Amino acid sequence: MEVKFFTPTREYAEKKDEFDKAIQSVLNSGNFIMGRQVTDFEDAIKEYTGAKYAVSVASGTDALVITSDILGFKNGREVITSPFTFLASTSCIAKGCAKPVFVDIDEDTFNIDAEKIEEKINANTVGILPIHLFSQMSNMDKIMDLASRNHLRVLEDAAEAFGMKWKGKNSALYRHSGTIGDMGIFSFFPTKTLGGYGDGGMIVTNDARLAEMAKMFRVHGASKKYHYDYLGYNSRLDTIQAAVLSVKLKYIDEAIEKRAKVSDWYKERLNDCDYIKIPDIKGEQKPVYYVFNILAQNRDELAAYLKQNNIGTSIYYPIPLHLQKCFDYLGHKKGDFPVAEKVSKEILALPIYPEITEDEVDFVCTAIKNFYKK
Template sequence: MKVDFYTSKREYEEHKQEFDNAVISVMQEGISTLGKEVTDFEKSIEEFTGAKHAIAVASGTDALILTSDILGFENGKEVITSPFTFLASTSCITRRGGKPVFVDIDEDTFNIDVNKIEEKVTKNTVGIVPIHLFSQMTDMDKIMDIAGKHNLRVLEDAAEGFGMRWKGNGSEYRHSGTIGDFGIFSFFPTKTLGGFGDGGMIVTNNDELARLARMYRVHGASKKYHYEHIGYNSRLDTIQAAILQVKMKYIKESIKKREIVANWYFDRLKDCQELKFATLKGEQNPVYYVFNILTEKRDELGEYLKKNQIQFSIYYPIPLHLQRCFSYLGYKKGDFPVAESICERILALPIYPQITEAEVDFVCETIKSFFK
């Protein structure tokens, strides 16, 4: 049996007529940048997340770049973040000369170790970029306490966090991205809410930050050909917005299906002593965007899965502090031992709403066969 890590084909077939109608309608009405479909989708995001403002952009990466610029991550100012993440979570800080300051991760959650953040705060620190990775949010109570104490800006990288909600010590659950100054989502095809191409969203509850984000996505213009800032060209494509609006109708169902699949894996692999899973920490509602396992025999298991036509992914093989592009920061192997160790042991199994129980059974039986 061949098991894909992800395929968009099954979801397309499930809702084929709706997807077709959405795309054709945009073309029939005449394509416009930031058209009605984009505005409608922004409103859907505001309603679902509880954010006061949602500003659609071309990608999650662009969302990080625009918000980092607006928050003043530049000219040697320090921004604290995790080395265990995708490049864009840190490259957004460096675009205008900001300095990433890495903090090691929590071995149980794979998110930044919030208990090690405050010791890295200096007179040059201006912000924190917590990343809500794989299936759960970072401890936002602790993040916001530190930010408030030291007057820091908080940019939530919720590229993988759509649908996740944090309660912590509060009285209500708050959606990822809506707790800090800014939050961002990615709509890359594999994401919990993914398009048929690139897409991203900025969310904020701050009127002034929202006003700036709307200008920055159209070259810094307050109105056509009137530029207040040197901005960017980053608009969510109208066709992608139309597709994503269809998917929003089924997002709660999709999140639930991911939970079901994750529980299939937990149930079938719970007795496999050679594996370890992430631990959910804090009062929150997780979303299983990625299902990871940890094993000392990661590479050997990966080869065995390949031989059995089971696709997988490794998030991430090399932590950012050891990537060549960040060598100028002066970090070395051993600086962040937890992140380095996780990079050597982590492996992501196929998970998406349309995967079948039979496919999960085959994946799990193959893993157990390997360890026998």
């Protein structure tokens, strides 16, 4: 048996007629940039997430760069974030010549350790950039409290967090990821819970002024054609991608439920394996299993064994950002963020997507147990 880490072809086969019709409608219209489907998709995102405003852009990375610029993450100011994430979560800070200030992670969740943020706040701090990783959101109660008391901006990197919701201690309602801070972003990269057939991203906010700026920034900073209020960017969601994503959004709750079921299969089958640890969900929230990670003893050898048995895996992330060459100028060294460094040597992502079968999960789990019996 072969179990791919991810495959989009099963979903396409299931809903081929809908996808083909959606794509053909764009081709027939000839409106490939900022077509009607883009506006319709933005409206659907607002309705699903509860955000007052949604502004689509070309990628999750662009969404981070644009929002960082708008929120003033630049010109030597400091922004607190995690070293255990994808490059874009921090490069968006550095590109504006702001300084990324790292805080170590919680080993049980892989998210920023909110209890360690306050000690990094100083007069030069302008914001906090929490990343909601893999299956759950960061501790937004603590983060928003710190931001409020210290007059800081909060940019939620919810690139991996579509569908996740946070209730917290002082709320009667769950709030969707990305809608709690000043601004939030989503990525629609194909592997994401809501993924397109190419790149795509979204900015969400409840602030009318920030939303208006985002709309201008995505079209070179123009308030209207050839009238430039800002030095902006060229970052627009393709109409074809909006059409594809609109089809997938109709089924997103079903997809999230299937991911939860797959995660339960893994937990049931791996619960008695002493050589691995499954992350905990913390806080009053609704998780979404975009990725199913384990912490594994002899991780690299296990990954190689699974590959030999035709099982796809991935490592998010093998090198924390503070040890990446591009951030040498920050002056960090090994040992500065020990939890992130430890997790990076043990973490392994297993195949998870709505179309994976129980037999395939059985195959993966049996292979893992067989490895440790050797």
